[in-house]
Amino acid sequence: MSVDTFHYDNKVVRNFGIATMIWGIIGFLVGLIVALKFIWPDFLGFIPELSFGRLRPLHTNAVIFAFAGNAIFYGVYYSLPRLCKASMWSEKLSKIHFWGWQTIIVSAVATLPFGITTSKEYAELEWPIDLLITLIWVIFGVNMIMTIMKRREKHIYVAIWFYIATFVTVAVLHLVNSFEVPATLLKSYPVYAGVQDALVQWWYGHNAVAFFLTTPFLGIMYYFIPKASNRPIFSYRLSIVHFWSLIFIYIWAGPHHLLYTALPGWAQTLGTAFSLMLIAPSWGGMLNGLLTLRGAWDKVREDPVLKFMVVAVTSYGMVTFEGPMLSIANVNAIAHYSDYIIGHVHNGALLWNGGLAFGMLYFITPRIYETKLFSTKLANIHFWFATMGAIFYVIPMYWGGITQSLMWKDFTDQGFLTYPNFLETVVQIIPMYALRAFGGTLFIIGALFGIYNLIKTAKSGSLLQNEEAQAPALQKHEGDENESWHRKLEGRPLKFTLLTVLAILIGGVVEYMPTALIDSNIPTIESVQPYTALEVEGRDIYIAEGCNNCHSQMIRPFRSETERYGEYSKAGEFVYDHPFLWGSKRTGPDLHRIGGKYPDSWHLRHMYDPNSTSPGSIMPAYTWLLTQDMDMESMPNRIGALTTVGVPYSTRYPEYAIDDMKAQANRITQGLRENGFDTIEGIEITSEKKVIALIAYLQRLGTDISGENDPFGELPSSKKLSNVILEDK
Amino acid sequence: MGVIFFLIFFSISVALIFLVAFFWAVKSGQFDDQYTPSVRILFDENKSSSKKTTLTNKRDS
Numbered sequence: 100m101s102v103d104t105f106h107y108d109n110k111v112v113r114n115f116g117i118a119t120m121i122w123g124i125i126g127f128l129v130g131l132i133v134a135l136k137f138i139w140p141d142f143l144g145f146i147p148e149l150s151f152g153r154l155r156p157l158h159t160n161a162v163i164f165a166f167a168g169n170a171i172f173y174g175v176y177y178s179l180p181r182l183c184k185a186s187m188w189s190e191k192l193s194k195i196h197f198w199g200w201q202t203i204i205v206s207a208v209a210t211l212p213f214g215i216t217t218s219k220e221y222a223e224l225e226w227p228i229d230l231l232i233t234l235i236w237v238i239f240g241v242n243m244i245m246t247i248m249k250r251r252e253k254h255i256y257v258a259i260w261f262y263i264a265t266f267v268t269v270a271v272l273h274l275v276n277s278f279e280v281p282a283t284l285l286k287s288y289p290v291y292a293g294v295q296d297a298l299v300q301w302w303y304g305h306n307a308v309a310f311f312l313t314t315p316f317l318g319i320m321y322y323f324i325p326k327a328s329n330r331p332i333f334s335y336r337l338s339i340v341h342f343w344s345l346i347f348i349y350i351w352a353g354p355h356h357l358l359y360t361a362l363p364g365w366a367q368t369l370g371t372a373f374s375l376m377l378i379a380p381s382w383g384g385m386l387n388g389l390l391t392l393r394g395a396w397d398k399v400r401e402d403p404v405l406k407f408m409v410v411a412v413t414s415y416g417m418v419t420f421e422g423p424m425l426s427i428a429n430v431n432a433i434a435h436y437s438d439y440i441i442g443h444v445h446n447g448a449l450l451w452n453g454g455l456a457f458g459m460l461y462f463i464t465p466r467i468y469e470t471k472l473f474s475t476k477l478a479n480i481h482f483w484f485a486t487m488g489a490i491f492y493v494i495p496m497y498w499g500g501i502t503q504s505l506m507w508k509d510f511t512d513q514g515f516l517t518y519p520n521f522l523e524t525v526v527q528i529i530p531m532y533a534l535r536a537f538g539g540t541l542f543i544i545g546a547l548f549g550i551y552n553l554i555k556t557a558k559s560g561s562l563l564q565n566e567e568a569q570a571p572a573l574q575k576h577e578g579d580e581n582e583s584w585h586r587k588l589e590g591r592p593l594k595f596t597l598l599t600v601l602a603i604l605i606g607g608v609v610e611y612m613p614t615a616l617i618d619s620n621i622p623t624i625e626s627v628q629p630y631t632a633l634e635v636e637g638r639d640i641y642i643a644e645g646c647n648n649c650h651s652q653m654i655r656p657f658r659s660e661t662e663r664y665g666e667y668s669k670a671g672e673f674v675y676d677h678p679f680l681w682g683s684k685r686t687g688p689d690l691h692r693i694g695g696k697y698p699d700s701w702h703l704r705h706m707y708d709p710n711s712t713s714p715g716s717i718m719p720a721y722t723w724l725l726t727q728d729m730d731m732e733s734m735p736n737r738i739g740a741l742t743t744v745g746v747p748y749s750t751r752y753p754e755y756a757i758d759d760m761k762a763q764a765n766r767i768t769q770g771l772r773e774n775g776f777d778t779i780e781g782i783e784i785t786s787e788k789k790v791i792a793l794i795a796y797l798q799r800l801g802t803d804i805s806g807e808n809d810p811f812g813e814l815p816s817s818k819k820l821s822n823v824i825l826e827d828k
Numbered sequence: 829m830g831v832i833f834f835l836i837f838f839s840i841s842v843a844l845i846f847l848v849a850f851f852w853a854v855k856s857g858q859f860d861d862q863y864t865p866s867v868r869i870l871f872d873e874n875k876s877s878s879k880k881t882t883l884t885n886k887r888d889s
Binding site: 181182252254255256257263264267268271275291295298299302322325326329330331332335336338339343346347350351363366568608 | 863864866867
């Protein structure tokens, strides 16, 4: 038996480690900035690029794709070659993957704060970046699969299975959720509308948690916990059962994000059922990780790596217990839209993802630098800062979330809402927001200690760039494995045909999907009509400013909600909403029935200074909406793109879009003037300002079901075109 | 609600991919031995760290 000598590329591992730390700190700091805005709404508020609505997606993207993402690759590029007893298939692809991924992150930083966003959570990046993500992801996948193909170890260890599942599923999710039609270089509209868009988004959104924040980290757990404790995994059989059951169940759980919404009931029930089942594989995995340390708990006392990992797995257990519980309709009715969910995800993010990421950093760094950890004591201090930080973050959010939600639902003996003013319920939990910011600060201080420790560790050694390793060649595997795989297929024409059909089907469905979806977008409520050009602009401003990060547009059919907001939301009202803007969190009240509730001048004053209309409000001021001009130039293109995705504008509507915008904007400005709002504190209110478009959109929201609307009635297009809206045939 | 059928289709496709992978794994004997793999990963055949190199060649499968 010949023995091969080969090398592990530690440089790419080191690079991903550095990226994990740098982006981690940036992501955490952005998180702290947005947390402080809950206590001091004006904090950095004068800079539009740093407003809450624009920074919140930057925070989530930074911690998910930059911090956790780089940590995943850090773990994969370290463990995969060692498990396969082979160097990575292509060092060049590793390098392209590394720099490509960093480019994606930098382009997120360069777009999100400037209001370039799709508004779909964790898929906010616009279409050119989506294409880049696809390319880089495929490069990662090819490099990984090829490494597995030429492994020198016949057995595929369970961690690798988790990595494969991550690659395959994220690829499918990203592709399906990113079907969008570009309107301009940096603006696109999804082919899906309303309920359909919501369903696709949360199918993606939930599985992003499942296959980006869970499965790769489970793979990491299955490699690094045994390695760090020098104990085999408690039960290898359980790990295999864990893997296969988890991936088969996870992908159906998405609809639990849409309970009590306009999504069909059976789809909601399906989501709940699968979410409940998930507790079995999740807890199986959690116990498997913890029980690995049987008889080695003394090591946990000594070793910071194990400390981080034990807390990570414990947190995984907590979060995967909460998940199924939150998917039960009655529980969801209280927790959804509240800060409880923010607590839930940070439990997972700070301790599960953060814990494993830092555990890995402490494990790998001394090894690839051939040295010892600079200071175990400092690592222990980091551990306690991280753990206490997470506790100070999570518990106030649980407390505050439940408190606020119960206040929303409270009725007096006479049957009126006890807290009819939404603001009262917000002010009530501001102390909790302050505690949360304190917890976050602790976590960041801990991370800074950690980074200092790791830098010192690296400096005390030198990087072993190419680590030499030896393993016997896998003779049977080399060469004829591919042939035999093919020959087997050739010998089984039925199976071969089936696989081919499947491949063609997928391709066919992908091509056919947009058309089929557009056809099925036929409105179910006759009086619901598309937005006028000015309202489209207002909607795009709403998206760019990230209003959906704090305001939902989905009134659930509870008495407490219909009393507060008005008629509950119906699926048919959203058929022209590309994208849907239902939101997932109510820091402010729901806006679906805001149209016509207040005069235009109220909105103008509210945007300029929320405290002037709602004293004590923590909504930031949007003064720049009064000074920045709206974008009229690209409107014909945007109307064109919306027509392509199925909004039934007349094909000639783009020609009249700008005239329509001007006419409607003039009318609103005129109305404001008549009420004495020509200026606000010296700022002249003119018709081309962004705020006018936003007012037009807000005043339209949720009003169509009354059947009294004629949105295009007074506009120039209706006089020139016999039909602004194509009749549905 | 046309899209739900597409999502079901994609979900089933992903599931099928994994089902095929699962059958392949079982057939090719990936899961025949449910103990050694868990122990084997603990040994690294690094030339630089000379520890335990003697254990590496005990694979007798």
